[in-house]
Amino acid sequence: MPRKSTKLSRPPAGSGDHVSAARGEMPASNRATRALERRAAIVEAAMEEFIGRGFAATRLDDIAKRAGVAKGTIYLHFKDKESMFEELVRIVIVPVVARLTALPPPTGSVRDLIEAFAGNFLKEVIGTRRGDLVRLIVAEGPRFPAVADFYYREVVSRGIAAMRGLIELGIARGEIRQKDLARYPQILVAPAMIAVIWQSLFARHAPLDAQDMLRVHLDLIFGERRTT
Template sequence: MAKLPLIDTRPVKDKPARGTKARAPADRAAHPRPSKRAVGATERRAAIVAAGLDEFTAKGFAATRLDDVAKRAGVAKGTIYLHFKDKEALFQELVRTALGPLIVRIANPPIGVGGGSARAAMEALAETFAREVIGTKRADIVRMIISEGTRFPQLAEFYYREVVAHGIAGMRKLIEYGIARGEIRNPGLAEFPQLLVGPMIVTVIWQGLFGKQAPLDVAAMLRVHLDLIFEGRAT
């Protein structure tokens, strides 16, 4: 058996240089480096989620098979079950991964920062949506929920809870902020924030069905929609 190295327990007389802080062994123990095994498991999980996103958006929820996900991810099918109990759990995780950070931003709009206008905040939101949703797999996820949500109500319920409810809450905050500033004159809009987000969903559906025949300038369309809400008043 190899001998353990001796630990010098004598007190250190020299003080650390000003501006530096000696790191105690306890600190290193509290923040150990992840093992190669843990890193490998994290990488395999990420590969499974990425493969699931590709399979779900290409084939839809019903037609996606975990065998195909495993093949695309380069893992054994049993490896998937080490991370997700079933296909639905995998889908839920990829929704959180793909849409979670975006929804956090939408649910917490930067209203009142520097006295900015509600319209400016909504224009920024519209630009973010056009850039980060349209033409990406995020839009494919939305289309899949629309097409298969009635067949799989548990997916629709999950999507509403994780995505839609937070998005609607963020829209309502923006609308109420615009009403308080006098930018939006119709207070009824706060009761139906779906009217604000509706054109965004229309663009997702339109681009998926008719994008090749008649592609939309999504950002320009959403600016026209904001003209209607703000009655033509500029930012």
């Protein structure tokens, strides 16, 4: 069979990756700025469409329309649909990782650290467009090894490592009993991930109080807290 698109080629070297700064209106500006604005608009629109319909079912015409741009313009910024998708994931994920990685200085207890982390995650990801992106990655990952690899490398493995560090610290300080937990940091983050997926799929059936759930989960790991 002439199976042609099985390629999934590498990103074309030449594409920049900043996601513009000024997301507002203001028609007037110099060329470079306007180009950046357009690029940002395309990224925004593509994100929306890909999340809403998945990769294969998304039409570039729709992205163009939503971005207020002609279809040809998209090809001034991205090589093709596939690499647009892959870049999109990078563009959106990278800043989030950066922000979540910027841990608050390790002042309080390990529980406080993790709680701060969970708070950020709650605010930045769960129930947001970015949460939907995570679902999208889960959905399309197998068909986009490049995306799955990137996500594993940049997000998952780092996240797991960071969590393992915190768990070991917690064990060392006596805050965490279960020593085996350090072997499976996945257990620590599992409810957060489930919350992301739940909100994305079942929010309409049965909304989930993610914040409260995460608190209960931390109580499970650290022991109940006397007060709030």
